[in-house]
Amino acid sequence: MLDRIQWGHVFSRGLEYALTFFIILTVNFFLPRFMPGGPLLSILGSQNADLPVVIDEETKYKLMDYYHLNDPLHLQFVHYLRDAAHLDFGYSIFYNVPVLDVVLGRLPWTLLLMGTALLLSTMLGIFLGLESSWKRGQRIDSLLLITLPLFRSVPVFFLGTLLIFFFGYRMGFFPVSGAVTPYMDYQGSLSVAKDIISHLVLPLTCLTAFEMPGTYLLVRNVCSQQFERPYILMDIARGLKDRHVKNHILLNSIVPIVNQVAAMLGFMVGGAVFVETIFSYPGMGLLVYNSFIERDYPVLQGAFVFISFFVLAGNYAADIICSYIDGRSGQE
Amino acid sequence: MKSIGRIFLFILSFFIITSLFCPLFLTSAAAVENSSEENSKVFKASWGASSSDWGFPSPLTFYPRGPGYIMMSFCFDSLVWPDDTGNITGMLASSWEESSDGLTWTFHLRNDVKWHDGEPFKASDVVFTYDYIRDKAAISPIGASWYNTAVIESVKAPDDYTVQIQLNKPYAPFMQQVAAVIPIMPEHIWKNVDDPTRYVEAKAAIGTGPFVLEDYDKDKQSYKYSANKNYFLGKPVIDTLIFVKSADPVISLKVGDIDEAGLTFDQVQALNDSENIKIVEGAGYWVYRLRFNIPSNSILGNLDVRKAIYHSLDCEDIQKKVLHGGGITGNPGYVPPYSSWYNSNVTKYAYDPATANKILDDAGYDKKDSDGIRLTPDGKRLEFQLLYTSDQQNQRIAELVQSYLKNVGIGVVFKPGDMKTVDGLVSSGKFDIAIYSHGTSTDPARMLNSFPESTGWNNTEFTSLANQQMITLDEKERKVLVDKMQVLIADNVPTIPLLYRNVYSACDQDKFDGFFYTPGGVGGGVPTEYNKLVFIYGKWNGQSSTALNKNESTSKESASGVNTMNAPGILPATLAFAVVCVLYRRKK
Numbered sequence: 001m002l003d004r005i006q007w008g009h010v011f012s013r014g015l016e017y018a019l020t021f022f023i024i025l026t027v028n029f030f031l032p033r034f035m036p037g038g039p040l041l042s043i044l045g046s047q048n049a050d051l052p053v054v055i056d057e058e059t060k061y062k063l064m065d066y067y068h069l070n071d072p073l074h075l076q077f078v079h080y081l082r083d084a085a086h087l088d089f090g091y092s093i094f095y096n097v098p099v100l101d102v103v104l105g106r107l108p109w110t111l112l113l114m115g116t117a118l119l120l121s122t123m124l125g126i127f128l129g130l131e132s133s134w135k136r137g138q139r140i141d142s143l144l145l146i147t148l149p150l151f152r153s154v155p156v157f158f159l160g161t162l163l164i165f166f167f168g169y170r171m172g173f174f175p176v177s178g179a180v181t182p183y184m185d186y187q188g189s190l191s192v193a194k195d196i197i198s199h200l201v202l203p204l205t206c207l208t209a210f211e212m213p214g215t216y217l218l219v220r221n222v223c224s225q226q227f228e229r230p231y232i233l234m235d236i237a238r239g240l241k242d243r244h245v246k247n248h249i250l251l252n253s254i255v256p257i258v259n260q261v262a263a264m265l266g267f268m269v270g271g272a273v274f275v276e277t278i279f280s281y282p283g284m285g286l287l288v289y290n291s292f293i294e295r296d297y298p299v300l301q302g303a304f305v306f307i308s309f310f311v312l313a314g315n316y317a318a319d320i321i322c323s324y325i326d327g328r329s330g331q332e
Numbered sequence: 333m334k335s336i337g338r339i340f341l342f343i344l345s346f347f348i349i350t351s352l353f354c355p356l357f358l359t360s361a362a363a364v365e366n367s368s369e370e371n372s373k374v375f376k377a378s379w380g381a382s383s384s385d386w387g388f389p390s391p392l393t394f395y396p397r398g399p400g401y402i403m404m405s406f407c408f409d410s411l412v413w414p415d416d417t418g419n420i421t422g423m424l425a426s427s428w429e430e431s432s433d434g435l436t437w438t439f440h441l442r443n444d445v446k447w448h449d450g451e452p453f454k455a456s457d458v459v460f461t462y463d464y465i466r467d468k469a470a471i472s473p474i475g476a477s478w479y480n481t482a483v484i485e486s487v488k489a490p491d492d493y494t495v496q497i498q499l500n501k502p503y504a505p506f507m508q509q510v511a512a513v514i515p516i517m518p519e520h521i522w523k524n525v526d527d528p529t530r531y532v533e534a535k536a537a538i539g540t541g542p543f544v545l546e547d548y549d550k551d552k553q554s555y556k557y558s559a560n561k562n563y564f565l566g567k568p569v570i571d572t573l574i575f576v577k578s579a580d581p582v583i584s585l586k587v588g589d590i591d592e593a594g595l596t597f598d599q600v601q602a603l604n605d606s607e608n609i610k611i612v613e614g615a616g617y618w619v620y621r622l623r624f625n626i627p628s629n630s631i632l633g634n635l636d637v638r639k640a641i642y643h644s645l646d647c648e649d650i651q652k653k654v655l656h657g658g659g660i661t662g663n664p665g666y667v668p669p670y671s672s673w674y675n676s677n678v679t680k681y682a683y684d685p686a687t688a689n690k691i692l693d694d695a696g697y698d699k700k701d702s703d704g705i706r707l708t709p710d711g712k713r714l715e716f717q718l719l720y721t722s723d724q725q726n727q728r729i730a731e732l733v734q735s736y737l738k739n740v741g742i743g744v745v746f747k748p749g750d751m752k753t754v755d756g757l758v759s760s761g762k763f764d765i766a767i768y769s770h771g772t773s774t775d776p777a778r779m780l781n782s783f784p785e786s787t788g789w790n791n792t793e794f795t796s797l798a799n800q801q802m803i804t805l806d807e808k809e810r811k812v813l814v815d816k817m818q819v820l821i822a823d824n825v826p827t828i829p830l831l832y833r834n835v836y837s838a839c840d841q842d843k844f845d846g847f848f849y850t851p852g853g854v855g856g857g858v859p860t861e862y863n864k865l866v867f868i869y870g871k872w873n874g875q876s877s878t879a880l881n882k883n884e885s886t887s888k889e890s891a892s893g894v895n896t897m898n899a900p901g902i903l904p905a906t907l908a909f910a911v912v913c914v915l916y917r918r919k920k
Contacts, residue, residue, distance in 0.1 A: 094385075095550050096393050096530050105551035169583045176589075177579035182376075182554040183547070183572075280579040282551045290385070295752050 009323055017316050024308045028301045029080050033073065080301070089302035094294050099302035102287065107306065109179050110283035112196075114272055117204055121212035122261050128212075129219025130246055136224060144216070152213040156271055160206045160278035167202060174201050177280035203279040210271050211264060218260045222253040255326050262318030265311045372571040373872050375844055377592040377862075378578040385553040385577070389545060390536040391465075391515040392528040396474045398771065398858035405855060406557055406573070406864050407448070408515035408539035411439050411458070411495075412507060415865055418851030420507050423565075424453065424516055424540065425495075434502035434805045435485075437511070441493040445564050447518045448538045455489035460519035462487040462497070464528075472529040478856070479514050502803040504810055505777040513856040515539065542568045542864050553577040559867075568867040570844065585609065585838055592839040592847065594861060597658020600836045610841035613834055614849025615670040617774055617859045620654075620729060621662065622828040623758065623766040626788040631708070632716070632764065636695050638825040642681035643688035644740040650732050651831040654725055658836070662829030665818030666772075666780070672852075673776050675815040678822035688740045697741070706741040715743030716764035719757055722748035726767050729830065733767070769833075774857035776814045777802055780821075789826030837861035846870025 064070045071079070083090065089099035128148070132141045151159065168176035175181065179199050186192045226232060226249045235245045269285070276285035284303050291299040379386075379399055386403045387395035394400035411425040422428075425439035445453040462484060469475030483506065485498040499506065518538055525531045537545035542565070543557035555575040559568040578584040581593035582602050595603070600611050622641070624632040631637055642664070651661045660669065665678040692698075697706040697714050706714040718733065720726040727748065734744040744765075749757070758766050773779045781798040784790050794817060801813040821827075837847050847866055853859045 091530065094387065094395065096388065096532055097550070102550065109551075164580065164583065169587060172587055176583055176587075178552060178577065180552065182549070182552060182576045183556050183574055278579060280553075280577050282553065293750070293752075 010320055013316065013319050017312050021308065021312055024312075025081065025084060025305065026077075028304045028308075029077055030073075033297070084305065089305070090298035092296055092299045094291070094296045094299065099298045102299055103284070103302050103306055106282055106284050106287045106303075109281060110272060110276070110285065113200065113203055113207065113276070113281060113283055114268055116200070117207040117211060117272075118261070118265065118268060120204070121208045121264075122215055124208070125212045125215025126219050126250070126257065129216045130223055130250060132216070132220045133223035133227070133249075134242075134246065136227075145220075148213040148216050151209040156206060156210050156274040157278055159209060160203075160275060163202045163206055164278070175199050176202065179282050199281075203275045203281050206278070207268070207271055207275045210275075211268055214264060214267075215257070215260060219253070219257055222256050223249050226252055255322050258318050258322055258325070262315045265314040269307055269311065373569070373874065374572040374574065375570045375592070375867075376574045376576060376590045378576055378581050378584065378590045379594055385550065388532040388536070388548055388550075389555065390532065391461075391517055392469050392472050392474050393530075393532055393536065394474065396477055398855070398860060401478065401855045401858060402860050402862045403555060403575070404515065405541065406543040406862075407537050407541040407545050408517070409541050410513060410515050411441075411511045413512055413865070414508070414850050414852060414854050414863070416848045416850060416863070416869065420512060424458070425511075428511075434803075435499050437497045437499070437506065439495045439497070439511075441495060442564055443493050445540050446562060447520075447540055448544045448560065449518075449521075449535075451518065451520055453516075453518075453540055454492045455495045456492070457519045458495045458516050459487045459489045460523065461514065461517045464517065464522060465514060469528050475528075480510050481514075483510065502805055504802055504805055505775045508775055508852070509777060509856050512854075540564075542867060543573055546572075563868075565865075565868050569870055569872045570867055573867065585840070588840070591843050592837065592861075595836045595838050597655055597834065597836060600658070600838060601656070603838055608840055608842045609838050610845065610847075612837045612839070612847045612849065612861060614837070614859060614861065615668065615851070616659065616833040616835040617668065617671075617772045617853060617857065618769065618833040618835070619662065619666075619668070619772050620725070620767065620769040620830045620833070622733070622830060623768045623787065624827065625761065625763055625765070626826065628761050628788075629716075629764055631714070634695065635824060636691050638828075639681065640688040640691040640695070640740065641737065641742070642825055642828050643684045643691070644742070645733065645736050645828065645830070646683040647828075647830050648683070650729060653732060654728050655831060655833060659831050659833040662831050664822035664825070664829070666783075666821050666827070666829050667776075667814075667818055668772070668832045671774065671779075673779075673811065673814050675818040677815070678819050680822075681825075685740050692740060692742075700741055703743070704738070704741055705743040713743055714741065715745060717747045718744045718765050718767065719747045719749065719754050719763045720767035721751045721754050721769075726769065729767050767830075768827075771857070771859070774852040774859075776810075776817070778857065780814065780817050783821065783826060787826035789824060791820060791824060794820045835859055835861070841873065843872070843874035844870060845873055 061070070087100055089103075091097065092099050092102050095102055128144055132144045135141045164176045167173050175198060180192075180195050181199075184195060186195070229252075231248065231252075232245065235248055272283065273285035273289055275281065276283045277289050280286065284307060288300065288303050288307075290296075291303065385395070386397070386400035387393055389400075389403040389407055391404060391408055394404045409423045411423060412420045412428070413423045415421040422442075424441055424445060426442050428437060428439045430437050439458075441453075441455055441458070447453055462481065465475055465479050466481040466484065469479070470481065475481075483499050483501065483503040485500040487498070488496045490496060497511075503510070516539075521535050521538055522528070522531075525536075534545070537548075540560075542560050542563045544560050546556040546558050548555050554577065555573075557573040559571050559573075561567050576590060578590055578593065581590065581595060582599050584590045585593055585603065586606060603609055603611070624638060626633050647661045651659055663669065663676075663678075664681055665675055667674045669676070692706060692714075696709050699707040701707055701713060708714055716737075718730055720730045730744075730746060730748070734746070737744050747763075754766065757763050758768075781802070783798075784795060797813050797817050797820070801810050801817070804810040804813060835849065837849075839845070839847050846869055847861045848863070849859060849861055850863045854863045
């Protein structure tokens, strides 16, 4: 399926991504440590604690020791890398359980939310973009061109609040927070699915509405360029049906689209943090947000590692798909 | 291509039709919901807008803030506990006495108490707990900050139902701060636990309390407790107590997703048209104050400058503009007026810009630059960095403080940050003025004694008064000492208390009634509506779930009818989807 040069490409790209991953690991380690307000402040209560805490030096030292905060930074870094290789990201300062437990509990929800949003926004974006470029200058095109970027320019939290207000509160169609109804008694797997989907609808709509215009604009632009190409004239001259011509156009513009979708993965993480926070959706975004507030370094690092891994893996996959579709991209 | 197109039109139509036809299906969808949990009295609460994850509710693993302690207190009892009047009532101890020198406390325990797993509760458990917390748990954040075992010399059990606690010095707030705070843990479970901070198995939540922990979900941030039917004060009036996270507690209350939530004053205002909702107001013991960098900033180290700043601020106005009436104005003595320790007879600093200007002129800051900002004798602008956490309220306070100080010629440069950043900068001394908001505790031992540390103001007279009031057992004598401390604070202005925030609880009274705020707080001073005795003294007004469902089908608009609308969107949506499918087939 892939010839020898392309295998080389797969390998060299893989190395690049591995290097990127390592840099991300490094940044993950150092960044939170350079911020003011150490984790000890978080544990021992800060100004906003409910009770002012007075703690003596000896106890403080014991605590620091307990969390290995007394070690020199480079030693902490070596420990961190070695443990990360074993998927050991330490204990959460907040939850007192291994970080892996915390992350694995949240990961499925994010994958569900982001995965469906990515799928939905890509398919909608491709479909609408193609339609729009097909009917360039017509009313439907201008309508889409005006309305879709609007969703993108409205801040996510505002869109989320609107959705909560109208569909959650005013009409009461969908629950406004969480991923399931806590402690509901389910009758069979159907009611489980029903509960999960109904909780998914609003955050999914919000995230899709935010991500889709990007794909739409790209698809519209890329496809519009194809119309001047001779093969389109040829298609039309041959009297092919519209959908065949559209298929041709789409096939010839698929590479930038796949790249765009992969790039969107990264942006989507940012969007997901907002969306999950607004809807209290128990995914990685909310976890990152809360851990940041609490300066729960181990969880922050663990979560970032997982997120970066998925984003890089997505991009890597896109690279390979592109080189498969378009032989040229393999040969630098 | 056409098939893809069809799918998208499906999805679009699906959304549109769902939106249009959903109301028709709502009632039937709602009635299907929640039909189980027969005859059980389920109560759902939420901590409100703030986070709702307070850690695993066990004595040494909860999140070391007030709510964390409260979530734990449902499962665990201490020897004594404050009741709805704020007086100490017996919990595991039915009676107690102290020796005349105040060093020996003898507790007589109840003999009919069982742990949640059925084991009998004995005096040896109390001895074990105190020793365990002092030896092993002292290094945990919770052991270090919540349980004051430093004053305890030894704990003995002369017989199975008597405990003697020996102190190493008299300690006035012993009952409120120690006996009513330390939760008694079962020896048979904890004796083999080496690392208490990482012991989060189900067994770790076994206590004697009114509720048994059924589930704590750290991912969904929810708690489920069931009533302890054999509780020694009587079975709780509800069967199941659930705490959930709510993105917007006001909406959740209105649609009935939750029955109770702790709210801010502004949120309470948004609820005022809901008749079934009862609001309970309480003393917040939560202060917003200006903190000065007294040790490092030579200008602010000058008492006259601090007094001038005080005179230039209209605290009353700030309170009204920031809390809209949901609090009270700060006073120079720091102790809030609703506290039994309040001394009203201290120096007052009225809003008086003229006086402030005069003090500043006299202090040598009498020249101004073109912006109207005063100049120091060496020609620099009299300007301070104002550090604050960038939430709405602190932001508003910062703006008001800036404009008031500008009036008297003091410049203010904003420096907002998130909570941890501000904490970090303040603790490392990198600030001029900071806006601080925090709980104040309710006992002078913690409320005032931390002053030298929390303000950087060192005063030997104050420190000796602080030490003295800790060992003064006579309440009246102690009050005299605490009064003097407040006079000293007011005279020296180590900090400016701007306002105190009240706390509010909103509860669906058609379902449950009886929330109260404990005077003086619980757990050593947490001002909360979730004193566990609420669920013993309170009144259940709702119906059981089964009856509720029957009721719903007849009355659509009842408040509790909306209650079960947890996942109604899907049934009609599926139907709508089917309709669209059929229509498309037809068209084809």
